[in-house]
Amino acid sequence: MLADLYNRPIKDLRISVTDRCNFRCTYCMPLDEYEWINKKEILTFEEIARLATLLVRLGVEKIRLTGGEPLVRQNLDHLIAKLSAIDGLKDLCLTTNGALLNEKIDDLKRAGLKRINVSVDTLDAEKFKRMTKRGDLSKVLEGLFAAKRGGLHPIKLNTVVERGVNDDDIFDLVEFARDNGFAIRFIEYMDVGNSNNWTSEKLVSKKEILDKVRERFPLREVGRNNGSAPAVDYEFLDGQGDIGVIASVTEPFCSSCTRMRITADGKLVTCLFSHVGHDVKALMRRGATDQELVDFVTGIWKGRKDRYSADRWEALQSSSYAPRSRKKIEMISLGG
Ligand SMILES: C[S@@+](CC[C@H](N)C(=O)[O-])C[C@H]1O[C@@H](n2cnc3c(N)ncnc32)[C@H](O)[C@@H]1O
Numbered sequence: 001m002l003a004d005l006y007n008r009p010i011k012d013l014r015i016s017v018t019d020r021c022n023f024r025c026t027y028c029m030p031l032d033e034y035e036w037i038n039k040k041e042i043l044t045f046e047e048i049a050r051l052a053t054l055l056v057r058l059g060v061e062k063i064r065l066t067g068g069e070p071l072v073r074q075n076l077d078h079l080i081a082k083l084s085a086i087d088g089l090k091d092l093c094l095t096t097n098g099a100l101l102n103e104k105i106d107d108l109k110r111a112g113l114k115r116i117n118v119s120v121d122t123l124d125a126e127k128f129k130r131m132t133k134r135g136d137l138s139k140v141l142e143g144l145f146a147a148k149r150g151g152l153h154p155i156k157l158n159t160v161v162e163r164g165v166n167d168d169d170i171f172d173l174v175e176f177a178r179d180n181g182f183a184i185r186f187i188e189y190m191d192v193g194n195s196n197n198w199t200s201e202k203l204v205s206k207k208e209i210l211d212k213v214r215e216r217f218p219l220r221e222v223g224r225n226n227g228s229a230p231a232v233d234y235e236f237l238d239g240q241g242d243i244g245v246i247a248s249v250t251e252p253f254c255s256s257c258t259r260m261r262i263t264a265d266g267k268l269v270t271c272l273f274s275h276v277g278h279d280v281k282a283l284m285r286r287g288a289t290d291q292e293l294v295d296f297v298t299g300i301w302k303g304r305k306d307r308y309s310a311d312r313w314e315a316l317q318s319s320s321y322a323p324r325s326r327k328k329i330e331m332i333s334l335g336g
């Protein structure tokens with residue numbers, strides 16, 4: 001088994017298919033001006049599928065497509081068809097802001113997509129526009145229900161909770177999810193990238209989120225799916241669905257992190273908070289054989305010792321954490 005320096009296997013792969021996005025969520029990428037990756041530097045579907053196939057041979061069981069906004073990449077269904085056909089891959093899913101879901105759902109389904117996560121931080125249309133700087137909530141809801149009608153399952157909502165912004169939307173979102181058969185994942189606000197002006201005051205902790213939910217909806221902890229999923233899951237005691245919380249800040253899960261990432265421009269990255277990527281695209285475009293690519297990936301994984309969130313949590317306890325002291329790769333090119 002391929003394992004890193006902390007004995008963590010490689011099991012999950014997140015692929016950012018584009019750094020472009022039709023939203024500008026204030027917590028992710030609020031900048032209107034940005035140095036976008038040149039189109040010819042973006043991995044082709046053939047390159048992505050080749051890498052994914054090799055990574056599955058090395059142990060990857062699950063692939064998530066993300067971005068940027070993956071649905072702004074033309075013909076994403078063609079990539080989904082290629083990835084769905086990989087022997088040994090157990091799970092393929094997509095994280096999307098949902099704005100283009102309604103128009104693309106049939107193609108995505110036909111290509112083999114079974115499940116999705118859709119990011120929704122509020123059900124208040126005005127607030128939604130403010131948080132995304134340009135999003136139209138009605139389009140996202142249309143997409144969400146089109147996916148439900150199309151039979152995708154499970155459909156999970158992703159909600160980043162930011163203090164003073166949408167922490168008062170927690171009940172409404174839980175109710176909406178329960179009423180419509182969606183699962184919901186609350187995500188602690190993180191200091192991703194370099195532009196979101198994260199401060200610990202804006203963080204609403206997992207404990208606070210759960211205390212709030214429990215005021216109306218009693219819960220029972222289920223645990224982490226496969227022991228290594230980022231979310232800790234909970235069931236409602238009345239049996240009407242489940243929720244999860246991703247507590248990357250207050251309960252770092254670095255010790256069980258099995259994720260490799262590929263950026264839109266073909267860099268392998270071993271942590272969401274990394275500032276370095278390993279240029280596998282350059283190697284491929286120079287004509288590397290499969291074995292050379294496998295050796296490259298293996299070497300990177302074997303040398304992996306990231307534990308950024310665990311270190312951050314220790315630094316936050318002693319108030320010595322400076323989120324902007326180290327330049328990170330932006331979430332939109334890295335893939336959330
Ligand atoms: C970067 S997005 C990419 C996929 C797609 N555009 C979307 O929004 O779902 C992936 C996930 O990262 C989450 N995210 C972005 N910035 C975050 C932050 N600062 N803290 C926590 N989660 C964040 C988003 O809410 C989303 O669920």
Ligand code: SF4
Binds near residue numbers: 021022028069119
């Ligand atoms: S990538 Fe996703 S989270 Fe980031 S700005 Fe776009 S829609 Fe928002």
